[in-house]
Amino acid sequence: MEDVFIDKIKQLIEQKDAEQTKNLLHGLHPADIAELIDELSLDEARFIYLQLDNETAADALVEMDEDKRKEFLDLLPSETIAKRFLDYMDTDDAVELIRDFDEDKQEEILSHIEDIEQAGDIVDLLKYDENTAGGHMGTEMVVVNENWSMPECLKEMRQQGEELDEIYYVYVIDDDERLRGIFPLKKMITSPSVSKVKHVMESDPISVRVDTPIEDVVQDFEKYDIAAIPVVDSIGRLVGQITFDDVMEEAREQSERDYQLASGLSKDVESDDSVLRQTSARLPWLLIGMIGGIGNSMILGNFDTTFAAHPEMALYIPLIGGTGGNVGTQSSAIVVQGLANNSIASKDMYKQVGKELVVALINATIISLLVYIYNFVRYGAAATVTYSVSISLFAVVMFASLFGTFVPMTLERFKIDPAIATGPFIAITNDIIGMMLYMGITVLLS
Template sequence: MIEFTKEYIDHLKNIISQKDDAAARNALKELYPADIAELYKDLTLEEATYLYLLLDGDKGADVLMELDEEDRHKLLKHLPNEVIAQRFVDNMETDDAVDLMRELDEDTQEEILSHIKDVEQAGDIVDLLKYDEDTAGGLMGTEMIVVNENWSMPKCMEEMRKQAEDMDEIYYVYVVDDDERLRGVLPLKKMITNPSVSKIKHVMKKEPISVHESDSIEDVAQTIEKYDLVALPVVDSIGRLVGRITIDDVMDEIREQHEREYQLASGISQDVESSDKVWLQTAARLPWLLIGMLGGLSNSFILGGFEGTLTSNPKMALFIPLIGGTGGNVGIQSSAIIVQSLANNSLRSDKIVQQMLKEIVVALINASIISLIVFLFNFFLLGDKRITAAVSLSLFAVVMFASIFGTVVPMLLDKLKVDPALATGPFITITNDIIGMVIYMTICSILM
């Protein structure tokens, strides 16, 4: 990754101020689109616009898609819709063009579509915009090499050359029948070793892996990962080939999804970045902070209810952080394993009981070891048998509860169609703190 020095940025700004087109083009010529997008952070909107309008169509389109969503939105608002259509969208693959169009309001979308020169591409974009963006149909592109199963190899090669002219990358050659239904994939080796075959259906690889246009992005990612594919064909309800999804598109979507889940697990209620405005970051963080505050107040009321016990046995207060911290950590560990299993579909419905039994056994082992260590520590250092017994029993009970609770909650959220990542964050921690405190104070009251 290139690091742009202050001297480089100053030199580039000087070129821009002088409107030296030749020098600016020369400065950008050797840079990758991602590097040019990185320059945006050091330029004003006017300076960035000047540079982007100097780029050729293909590179300009790539740079636009490399920008952060907020930066891209600012740039698009600064450019005429006709320029966006003819300099950017016209040179994008349909899946990228659709991603760009989804960021714009409907009026702007319609105006941009009216300026696209390639009518077929405009039609493809309109069709793809109808799909839900979280499905295979919303992620796919329509650029692909498609041949008919009844073609001879020479005719197939001729048609492939024509179709390949407008494509940047070719991953697979898809074979369809006369009704456009996907029938197979034509490997490159077969083209080389069978140059004169009469019909390519005799040498194609039959029953190719594909996904349905309504399948979720998670299903698409799992299919690509399971079968080690770099592209995946998409079919409609009757098996007709309608598009293809490449691995880079899937990785971008999965990365964004993981970022959202990580923030959710951290107690951030909506997708934010460090560059977002203060009010937006506050709105994203505050809800769970308020819930955490209520959880803390609940713990205070619980402790207040056992004030007499604490007064007569002040050493009990020493172990309150231990009880709360252990319960929270155990709950997060258990929930994280289940959330991961749900995400990669390794936890099937017929394995739920087995998973619960396994978690109980693990919890018994962990609880026994932790409570035994604390028991020995307190027995030899405190010498108070009642507190020693109370703390050890409480830790055992808290670890058992937190393990089972952390296992059950993600499964329940998944059944209710709520993101189970919620169960790996403050929700588990706050709940385990409160329940753990009730368990600890109840056992202490009984034994004291």
């Protein structure tokens, strides 16, 4: 959002000009209003919300930064949160908002919701783990019975649809509320009015259970290219649906978590988090890196006589360490990405290792050959460095490629996030092993 617009809004707020502020906000998308509010103080944000109608205010609140939203809601009484926001939200958004509060605050807010059915749905959804399909689903959807006639079905669809903002699919259930199929909207026009829903529905729709991990739900959306997916309980009863917008947010959060983990951050942090939180997130891997560096210095310290005899060997220490780290990170990143999108399965470890072995062999040959030619021209064929650096590079590239492939697939088998293998862990390990190989090969050739 442009700074000029933000400054104009701030000026109007300072002047308490509600009418002008309302005019500027009119027509803005809730996401743009949320972006604006993220740039304002809490008092300024409160003034903005006073100028919005209830539905727009609720939609904008959903789009706000989570930390800023929590701070804002902490200033408001429970009754205001319930009647100003929750009453105008879908159940999945309401659950996401209310989950941030403690149980006492949740009960207090829920007691002020006027729609008892909505309050009951929110209470039911709060019981599910937030990392499962049940924790992300909403209960707003159009549902018809398989035994209804077409006229009866159309009448019910109209009544249910009036209360919904969006209709993605029409779900078909039996008399026991078990999911049976999806009713294609095209059939409303082409099917005879005497037909029953079960004769025109699409049977066996893609669905997930309430306890399905949300990561698997994201993969289903990507695999089947659907706008929404129904959620069923342990006996197949339809209990809700997850829409693509909720999955997009979860996919983004997963990507951010993996990126931060691969970058050596031990917890989820934002740029505006406190110094203490950012420090605690960064320090663990930095300490591990420090230990790795000390280990390297101890290894190199045992080869004083080798460096005295061949001082030029020290010039290639950064090359050996850097190449090993880069190759290992590349290999692990490809595997982690494949595991994430299901193009690689942990049971295919040996197949993937074999493929990586061929790639590593080609890369190692080219890199070591280029370095050999350089050292041959610079030091001559008789110099130890001419051979030891090239052979060491070949060995390091081979090891780093295989290690970078093997580690994330092993972590996946043990249900540990493989993204950890793309970060400092691989780089530090390859650095230490690389130095050991370099020094060992040099000693053997001396």
